[in-house]
Amino acid sequence: xxxxxxxxxxxxxxxxxxxxxxxxxxxxxxxxxxxxxxxxxxxxxxxxxxxxxxxxxxxxxxxxxxxxxxxxxxxxxxxxxxxxxxxxxxxxxxxxxxxxxxxxxxxxxxxxxx
Amino acid sequence: xxxxxxxxxxxxxxxxxxxxxxxxxxxxxxxxxxxxxxxxxxxxxxxxxxxxxxxxxxxxxxxxxxxxxxxxxxxxxxxxxxxxxxxxxxxxxxxxxxxxxxxxxxxxxxxx
Numbered sequence: 001x002x003x004x005x006x007x008x009x010x011x012x013x014x015x016x017x018x019x020x021x022x023x024x025x026x027x028x029x030x031x032x033x034x035x036x037x038x039x040x041x042x043x044x045x046x047x048x049x050x051x052x053x054x055x056x057x058x059x060x061x062x063x064x065x066x067x068x069x070x071x072x073x074x075x076x077x078x079x080x081x082x083x084x085x086x087x088x089x090x091x092x093x094x095x096x097x098x099x100x101x102x103x104x105x106x107x108x109x110x111x112x113x114x
Numbered sequence: 115x116x117x118x119x120x121x122x123x124x125x126x127x128x129x130x131x132x133x134x135x136x137x138x139x140x141x142x143x144x145x146x147x148x149x150x151x152x153x154x155x156x157x158x159x160x161x162x163x164x165x166x167x168x169x170x171x172x173x174x175x176x177x178x179x180x181x182x183x184x185x186x187x188x189x190x191x192x193x194x195x196x197x198x199x200x201x202x203x204x205x206x207x208x209x210x211x212x213x214x215x216x217x218x219x220x221x222x223x224x225x226x
Contacts, residue, residue, distance in 0.1 A: 031214075033214060033215060035217075041203065041219070041222075042219060043157070043217040045214065045216055086157075088157075088215075101147065101159050101162055101170065102147075102149075102157070102215060103159070104156030104157050105156060106155065106156055107155075107156050
């Protein structure tokens with residue numbers, strides 16, 4: 001099956017700093033999502049980004065599908081950004097169709113200190 | 115939003131017992147997925163339903179796990195002879211082809 005690797009595994013920042021999280025995947029994908037899991041365990045959708053670039057406030061994401069990676073940028077980090085960031089992908093099933101079966105990376109644990 | 119209601123929200127059971135976890139989609143999606151998230155890991159795919167049938171159950175860890183969706187709406191994940199390693203958050207999501215997945219709070223299962 002497809003492999004998803006996230007880096008770094010852990011990241012500690014001071015409030016106000018910028019960061020880049022990376023997601024590498026081993027095969028062609030037709031769905032890529034970034035999630036933030038908050039300290040209460042809720043998985044929050046950040047971006048649905050199988051290709052291209054999107055921005056939402058202080059967060060932005062870029063997926064270069066041909067090179068099999070995605071980047072999540074966090075600018076001016078805040079303590080509320082702390083948590084685990086997951087990248088998840090799905091890929092075309094045999095026969096060319098895909099039903100959105102997601103494979104998650106192991107996550108990046110982000111801690112933002114005040 | 116998540117588009118599902120999962121019950122119970124928390125379940126504590128003794129090792130060896132049988133448990134059922136329920137997923138009730140709010141909207142009429144034909145597809146439904148089950149995932150589980152163990153402590154310190156990302157969610158892992160368990161099984162996918164298209165309508166009433168299980169289209170892909172390759173993620174079920176062993177034959178103690180079984181899931182049904184008899185009328186193509188509500189789904190039940192059944193775990194026999196529970197083990198401590200089954201402790202996790204079990205998540206279900208509705209979906210279709212290449213749609214964005216939204217996760218709810220799931221059911222937190224603790225086997226003691």
